[in-house]
Amino acid sequence: MEAEKDGLLAADTPTVAIDVILWFRRYGVYILLVFAMVVLAFELYNFWQVSKMRKIEQGWVALQSASSPGAIEESVLTVYHSPRVTAQAYLKIGRIYLLRLSLGSGVNKTLGLKATRLQAIAGAKKAFKTVIHRYPKPVINKIAAELGLALVYEDAHQWSKAAAIYQSIIHSGKDPTAAAFVGVARFHLENLHHWAEPILLGPDINLSRTTTKPTPAKQGAVKLSKAKQGGNAK
Secondary structure, X not given: OHHHHHHXXXXXXXXXXXXXXXHHHHHHHXXXXXXXXXXHHHHHHHHHXXXXXXXXXXXXXXXXXXXXXXXXXXXXXXXXXXXXXXXXXXXXXXXXXXHHHHHOHHHHXXXXXXXXXXXXXXXXXXXXXXXXXXXXXOHHHHHHHHXXXXXXXXXXXXXXXXXXXXHHHHXXXXXXXXXXXXXXXXXXXXXXXXXXXXXXXXXXXXXXXXXXXXXXXXXXXHHHHHHHHHHHHO
């Protein structure tokens, strides 16, 4: 029995081998084609990833080189469309306008600007709000934009809007990233009422007129004048 089984298996082996060869001849081309397509797709994906990384690196270099809102718009925002690069570009635009507000119109030439104070406020608001609404992730982008926007509101004397932002950052302190900025937000919030007070450059003229008393010398001169007038009357 065992010998017969071995004989049958030996007889079937060439048939199985022939079936495999025939099947491979029929479908082998398709298998090789699918394998080649998988390899090609993998290589194309790697090429796309490398090109994307190079594009981002070029965007960072362009952003570092641009020193004015106009240059950032032309060389970065219209050329590179990576969310990370775009978010940092808008943050840089907002900070440039903040410098204009802090240092005055004398730095317009240095910063490459021709912006009035109102134009700088509007430009900074637009840049920071763009980051907050369109590029809020990672969280550090959103918080940086919120702090910048709050400073703009301070310069614009919109104290309640600035306070609302600082309170929002303080309340979101459970987030590890936001917690790092709670101290800054609390400092500004606690001092807003001081900064909101008008700056007095000197004493009130009207007040000085009503409260100033004549000096002893003037009082003596008045008494002497009255005494003379009395002597003349006699």
